[in-house]
Amino acid sequence: MVLEHKKISEQRFLVYIVAATIFLMAVHFYHTELSSYFNPDNYVGIHTVLEFISITVSFSIFLYGWWSFSYTQSARVLLLAFVFLIVGAFDLLHALSFKGMPVFIAESSIARATWFWLAARGVESVSMVAVLLFKNRKISFDPRRFLLLLSGVLIGTLSFVFFRFETQLPLLVIEGQGTTFLKNAAEYAVCFLHFASIILALYLYYEGKKEYHLYVALAFTFLFMSELIFTVYQSVFDIDNLTGHLYKLMGYFFIMKGFYFSIIRRDMFSEKQRLGTLAERERLINHHNGGLFKAIKKGDDYLHFYHGGFLLQQLGRNEEDINGRTLEEIFSAKTNRLLKNYDTAWEEREKVSFWVDYKGSRYIVSLVPIEDDGVVAELSGSAMQADPSFRSGWKDDFESRA
Known part of the structure; x- marks a missing residue:
């Protein structure tokens, strides 16, 4: 009132x-x-x-x-x-x-x-x-x-x-x-x-x-x-x-x-x-078909924090599996190729897109550096399952960035 x-x-x-x-x-x-x-x-x-x-x-x-x-x-x-x-x-x-x-x-x-x-x-x-x-x-x-x-x-x-x-x-x-x-x-x-x-x-x-x-x-x-x-x-x-x-x-x-x-x-x-x-922003995030997250650099690795979207539900995972965890902890495997993309986004201050194969499906991941007073503070990320009909075209494009 x-x-x-x-x-x-x-x-x-x-x-x-x-x-x-x-x-x-x-x-x-x-x-x-x-x-x-x-x-x-x-x-x-x-x-x-x-x-x-x-x-x-x-x-x-x-x-x-x-x-x-x-x-x-x-x-x-x-x-x-x-x-x-x-x-x-x-x-x-x-x-x-x-x-x-x-x-x-x-x-x-x-x-x-x-x-x-x-x-x-x-x-x-x-x-x-x-x-x-x-x-x-x-x-x-x-x-x-x-x-x-x-x-x-x-x-x-x-x-x-x-x-x-x-x-x-x-x-x-x-x-x-x-x-x-x-x-x-x-x-x-x-x-x-x-x-x-x-x-x-x-x-x-x-x-x-x-x-x-x-x-x-x-x-x-x-x-x-x-x-x-x-x-x-x-x-x-x-x-x-x-x-x-x-x-x-x-x-x-x-x-x-x-x-x-x-x-x-x-x-x-x-x-x-x-x-x-x-x-409205919360509604859009929660109804996003993929997943939205942020990553903060800690040492030589990155800690992740999930923001919303249906992706975790589709994968049968929850936010506790993501929040505060590194790439290796999330995927339970070596992630040198992924870390290279994260480092490029962080150090070169440019948007980076790449693909990730997980449980038989391919996902397109994008990272955007967020700056505060001229210094990169975090990476804003999104992940979405690739459409099979476009998978071959995306593979050639994104593999060159991976």
Whole structure:
């Protein structure tokens, strides 16, 4: 089942941007009136809900990236997955440390919660620029456990610093007065990186017209506005702080739409095609009248591995008689002539065809060298019983190659 969602168009993209801007301006112009309806006592619960939704998005992207790497081997998706693992962990610690929350390791505090917030935003903004700039490629090895360890070390180290040295770290927010110069400078740096992500995403959309790049641009537009809001609030419990978190949530929603729904839909379609192709290939192999196998050179001989076909059934043999065995073990006889053909295919890197007499019948065997990075890795082979009506003609032809 493929997850469905409405496609975004350039017109809809602009509508979202204009609507977000108008809403932000309305909050600014009617700030006093809105604040009179807002009860700060309810904010801790609202903040927790908003944060846990974005945390769920972060961990969902991580889990999907971890799961999908087994068949996509995509460096970009893997990088994205671990970025959101780190961001989700810092957002979780931010939510648990927020002023008014129950004790978690230490008393909740504005200072520690804000440092966790900046850590999450810093990792997010820097890494997302890198993801957009990074040329995707397939990885031939599996670095997931190493990256998991590295992520754990980063999360653990910064968490230790924020919990252990909280009172010695620079002040970021003065409750009732607003954010400090350091906090604003950090937020503006994040804003700049988010703006760079918007430009990069729009450029990539212009180049390839891929839907998810518009979602990414839209996501970082909301996150850009969110960071601007977090430079002007007076209290962590006021209407501005709430608006900033709402815009952050919208940004994460569109990240999910872009990187998660668009990519998972594409990957699921690709996987369905791949499985369909493999099933068709398996069907063709199993219905092959002859036999298909591969041979790998080991020392002066070759080990064989059977792929499929009716030949073994016709000969009254099974795969255990072939797999991992040499020519001499398969035929229970000297096979110097056959080895010569194998060596020719392997060393000369050319297709070789020859005949083999076995149990009163003649079989035509073909070997094709398969290369990996310019080196022969294996021989792909096929064997089929010769038609008696053509046997004499084939004998003259193939004996000259044997």
